[in-house]
Amino acid sequence: MFHNKRSFNSPYHQRGAALAVAVFIIVVMSLIGTAMVRILGDATSATVGEVLGARAQAAARNGAEILLVDLYPLNSANADDTLCPARTASLPTTVVVQTNFSIDGLANCNTTVFCDQAELTAPYSGIHFRIIAQGSCSAGDMTYSKEIMLEASDGVY
Template sequence: MSCSGVRAFRHQRGSALIVAIFVIVVMSAMAAAMLRVSGSSQDMTTREVLSTRAWFTAHSANDYMMSRLFAVEPANQASCASLDGESFALPGGLGCSAVQSCQETLSPEAGAPTTYLLISTARCGSGPHAVTRIQELWAKELVNE
């Protein structure tokens, strides 16, 4: 090997170092982007699960109010005023609760059925992952003729 060949080899070693640093920087940037996408995906999944839980909690709260308003046994029947503002929580420690609202609308016609507007506002999660869902339900008494 000649002396000029050794000099050329030494110059190439410096360029290989620059290429290696460039590859490391590019791979680090790609890894950081992948971590950001992964974190965003986990956050979205958490919100989706909590949103579904809140929706079902609000639905269950409305079902509970319906069962109290239109109880099979008259002794177990509740008035709309007694249900208004009542809290509802699902058992099992899911971390969800609902606040119930009941509004009674009397018809101006004599003998017409009473109409109820049931609203449940459910909340699941805490902090930045808190999710709220609201469900409204209209119900009407049956009139025996």
């Protein structure tokens, strides 16, 4: 039989194999690290979007409530119908409240409230108000907005 005098078990003949394994491990770990950074970045953006969206919703609601307090003052039998103009379009176009918030929780948020009114017809009596409140909040180059629509009436049914 042939007998090879060279031994491949010696460290001299195995050099370079550890380098290939080390390069492979470095590449795999770099890919995993890059993927983790992207996943964390996406999760952070989603969280910021949810928080700013909730704040925009609160700003819209706050603006609508400001108008409702003015529209239906305490200890008054009737609504203050001078705040909202008569209905002329399919959606309200007159801005009746515009607020920029600086309080904690709504900093960098603003609200714009549109309102119109229509006289109720028989068999009902009174005035029907349609209110659209738009809230928006910004952080950096991102702006999130929400819109709510309310209808209120001082009518008798």
